[in-house]
Amino acid sequence: MKWMGRFAGYNASAFRKDLLSGLIVGIIAIPLGMAFAIASGVKPEYGLYTTIIAGVLISLLGGSKFQIGGPTGAFIPILFAIVMQYGYENLLIAGMMAGLMLVLMGVFKLGALIKFIPRPVTIGFTAGIAVIIFSGQIANFLGLSGIEKHEDFWSNMKEIGVHISTVNIYSLLTAGICLVVLLLVPKFAPKVPASLLGLFLSTVVAALFFKDHVATIGSTFGVIPGALPQFHIPEITWARVVSLLQPAFVIAMLGGIESLLSAVVADGMTGSRHNSNRELIGQGIANMVTPLFGGIPATGAIARTATNIKSGAVSPFSGVIHGVVVLLVLVLFAPYASHIPLASMAPVLMLVAWNMSERRSFIHVMKTKTSDSLVLLITFLLTVFTSLTTAVEVGLILAVLLFVKRMSEMLKVAKVLPDPDHKHEKVMAHMVHEGHDCPQISMYTIEGPLFFGAADLFEKSVMDSIHQRPGILLLRMGKVPFMDTTGEANLASLVKHFERYGGMILFSGVQAQPLEMMRKTGLMECIHPDHMFEHTGEAINYALQHLNHQKCLGCKHFAFRECAVLSREGNVAERQSMLESTSI
Template sequence: MEKKSFFTGRYADYSFQSFKKDLLSGLVVGVIAIPLGMAFAIASGVNPEYGIYTTLIAGILISVFGGSKFQIGGPTGAFIPILFSIVLTYGYESLLLAGFLAGILLFLMGIFKLGSLIKYIPRPVTIGFTSGIAVIIFVGQIANFLGLSGIEKHESFLLNVKEIALHIETVNFYSVLTAVICLIAILLTPKLVPKVPGPLIGLLVSTIAATVFFPAEVATIGSAFGEIPNTLPEFRFPEITLERIGLLIGPAFVIAMLGGIESLLSAVVADGMTNSKHNSNRELIGQGIANMVTPLFGGIPATGAIARTATNIKNGAVSPFSGMIHGVVVFLVLLLFAPYASAIPLASMAPVLMVVAWNMSERHVFINLLKTKTADSLVLVATFLLTVFVSLTVAVEVGLLFAVILFTKQMSELLVTAKALPDPNHKDEKVGTHMVTDIHDCPQISIYNVEGPLFFGSAQAFEQTIMKTIHYKPKVLLLRMGKVPFMDTTGEAYLSSIIKDFSKHGMVLISGMKPHPINVMKKTGLYDYTGEDHFFEHTGEAINFALEQLDKNKCLGCQHFAFKECRALSAGIEIDTAKSGKNEKILEQF
């Protein structure tokens, strides 16, 4: 049933009018994708045609097999730092294998239904590394923008900045002029002709200007990488050995995680724009298939592209056909116009990527998160700085670790363990912590309100709070745990320690416990050890039971009057806790 829904449901009520809308949106996105594909490939340290191959093959496969009707897949800016690092360290052939392995990982993530887990990655982490990547891309294009010569590419951000500073005197005026023309065209096109892709116009205008007015004065794609072929590369399976897998599985994992995060974020954006719902696990399967096939034809890793997906929707797309058409458009352009792309100046590619970096920087969200001055701000800054100055891999690992530690700390602070007694002035005699004082407490019954999650981060403080205050060894310890939504095995271990230690001289009663903590106690055997008769649904029942266990001799003359029955017990009057009406009449005498 689900299979039928996937292959037919996405094309329900499809008509010729629908096809016309998909055709238009596919054409527009296809034209936009070509310069971006080349730019991302060049920035990643590989030839521009590999970006075109990726846009073509991955774009079609992601639309066919993915879980979103509107997703446009291809190379994206987010991959640039990690791909460039792999090419610089291991070489282009190893990049193909890393992409292939990443595809397998994405496919398995989808098969094992891990798509929903990616949404648990904290927003400060994603914003932090996205902003960091934007800075790396922007700074990385300064050399091409200025036409600097003698630049050596490094993996380190600081070394690349140093290279720019050392070669700043080699600025090429013609490159700067070309880049400025392209940048102006990119910025003005959306205002003058909104339907026309700004990057395409920028490349066309600046390339024509450079070719006509100062030919041979600026470096071009052709002079740097050779002529772009107008055919697809031959099928070639990467060399796979255990040694190479061990070497590249780490980078492949980062590619898979980054691809999974960005593709699902893009799918969520598409859902919001179209009031639809994607299938996250199927999306990962589609991404996995695309990234397994694309390297076999020389392509680089791909994922869902948020900006192109949004453009696809804004131009009227109604089904995955638009994504397939976008791939076909790229293929036709490759066949007909690839040789002409060799004339595009590298200085023209720089503004394209700089604008992409500016748009993906999430600067407004970044600033707003900083202004909160919370733990999220710390996670954000740490992830951002590590992305820029160390590596994306370290940034994500440390960012997630920081987020987990800080979240654990915050959650542990939510657990409140405080002594309490019934409030006689409340109509239901609600148990409150404000009732406990030095002269108003019960020497034989200790009641504690326990509120919040009882887990590894808070369990020790929970135990210490109770054990430190019970120095006088009361006969009954009543734990009110109705507001404990969750308990892990560490929390259970500390609770077990309290129960077993206290049981040596008294008894522990528990009231209001939720199903989850009870299930944990049953699985560990603590429930049976405590005794089913020591668990109560309501605190009142537990207090009545506790009163029956009192040493009445110790009640004689007691002036604490912690419970309504205490005055009678202090005077030596026997109280039957099972007969509340009779008790009320007795208590009226005091």
């Protein structure tokens, strides 16, 4: 079985490595799980439930050996908006629906398609999400009171501006202690979990010196229960399902993108290779099960996956152990976590936002000043000022339109003739000019994909020649790698139009895909078998044999090597005719 293949040769030494890496990642995941849940507008324990259940299932059922799953920062704006608009119960249903969508994506092998989402779009919405997460923690960092949370960025910024006078010096001091720890510990003690240490020290300082002066998890959300999550099936109705289709789809798409990006990062660090479709199925199952225990949507976490690998993980057991570690901490120490100040959580999330901002890639793409820069900027701005759904939709549409435009510009249609100065008499566009163009044979070289975005250019270019009524049209298609049904339809129209006026169309070098398309649509049945050639030279020889030699009389174009002979034969015939008329 493939599932067991990932554990082939597993031994006690491997288990010890997985145990250590699972312990480290589990400790790191605890504060992040609570922070992501709070920022998403739900209780902190729901983030821990997600870390436990989704973390175990994603590791066991996913397509990457080293993937660590759980709540992530990328989901925060989406989940918060869903909670604000639909409520927590509907968030659970949306998560289950997203899980089903991910399973179907994996079953129908759509994992590879998600990888085709343009990089500027992913950088744009990732950077936008980072801005939303960072700005969303300003109020907690400053300890502002009377803040009302909104879905949109402008309203939240306005709230901060209105209540800036309520800055709590104790919250500011607590957040500052945590931030200093987060910045210094990785430099001087990289193996120590900085986020956990920062939360611990800032919580102790706040509890000892200014207790009751800062808002805590307990005072805001209530005491975190130390019990196991309870099984609960949300009330699912058809009306709810219909209303949640769009948010569920956004969760599924973002979850799929992030999980596969994380798996790719893991492949790069380990030299392994993940199964993208299996990863989607594993992610989907985890997201279908987790809401039954109150958990929020989960996906692959890039930072925790990288930490897992750096800590020596050798199999998916490290991810399972990470979930078990979080479970034990929840059962044993949950009441103590209720004393953590919200100001302590703020720097943790701010640092997460900073690290996920893709700032270097953002600047790099913007410096290119290309259409990709435009796609990136629009996606980023729409993510921040509207919604992730709108940003991704517009970003993808814009990226596709610009891609089509670029691809259409790649199509080159040039009228050509042989160059006698070239060793092999290669056909060249510069050989066609006034006074040097065969009146009977029009020859075109077509380069680039012949698809819906460029088909009109192809037809127009060749149709201009048809108006001159040449007897033979030769299309060199050796550099046409792809043709879609629109390109084929334009080509078929050209064939029928040209032959309607008694012309002959020849083809040379048609590649496999365009040839197969022509067969499938029936166009090949309209083309005489003798009019298809592998090489241009063969097609030219055939065309010269089927010229109207009477029209070669007096022709001074000499477009082909054979034209000199054909023209001379025509002049002899003309002189003979004149002699005969004189003797009568």
